[in-house]
Amino acid sequence: MGHTLDIAIRASILLICLGYIVLAFPGYAPLPELTAQVNAQVLNTAGIHTISLQRYVVVSFSQADRIYELSSECSGLLVYLMFLIGIAVVPYFSVSNRLFALLFLPILFMGNALRILFGILIGYRFSVDASEFFHATFGQVLIFFWVLVCFILWLKLTRNFPKEE
């Protein structure tokens, strides 16, 4: 019974991922919209006037308002998929451990939102070029590093982390 339930949960996770990739194409709503809203909220709290509009974040720079466009992949789509597929594909985890992994989705979301926030702040403090450079280099490494950290943390918390023989 437990094994059947495990198989069902793993298959469901994979099917949901696949379904989302196909059905939500190309906009992948509501990920970009949510990410834009969270970033706008945080930036407004920090005193930088920002408005989110669909997948865009309009930030009041000193000279002019600049528009940041969040792509679907950059709204965390790949990050969540990598994490969820990893959780679903690897065998011999208990059902509760797999369900516990779902709690890491908000943590992944916040990590990705923070990465975008850093990029915008760099643009605000320095220049648009610096912002683009950050996204193209450190930002991309940071977010995948964040997935790995979440995965390792999940393994540790669920006592599934491989031990030395």
Added chain:
Amino acid sequence: MKRTKKGGLLLSMLLLFGIIVPMVGADPIPQTHLFLSLDTKWEHANPGDAFVVRADVKNIGDNPAFLIQARLQNVPDDWAVQSQSFPWILVLEPGQTKPLFFIVERGQTDATIYAEAEAYNAPMVISNRIPIPVGIGVIVALSFIGGVLFYREATIRKKHTK
């Protein structure tokens, strides 16, 4: 010169915002913000091709925007730009979008044009978007690393259970 209704309105608004409001010394017009997107119609790959540029201006703030104007930027000297006869949007309510059109005839030089729009009570907004993409190389590399790690983990776990 024939005075049109729109021209008269523009004149009175310029008079109000340019002379009367500063003279009174107070600015009663609350600030708002604009969103600008560009779209082009017709092919324009070769020198001499004419095409239409549509600049959609949206008021994304909470207050009405007044006297909105858009300009094309990064236009090479050998390109000709003809804006519409009345290149202003007088009033834009919150959430409302209105277009401004430009007819552009391209020259020899290649260029990527963008637009800037501003209103009397809204700061300038630049249509050039700052993309936040993910590089395909990074995706491939990390998917490979992730795949290897997951495969290794799966193999170890299978071995442990045997």
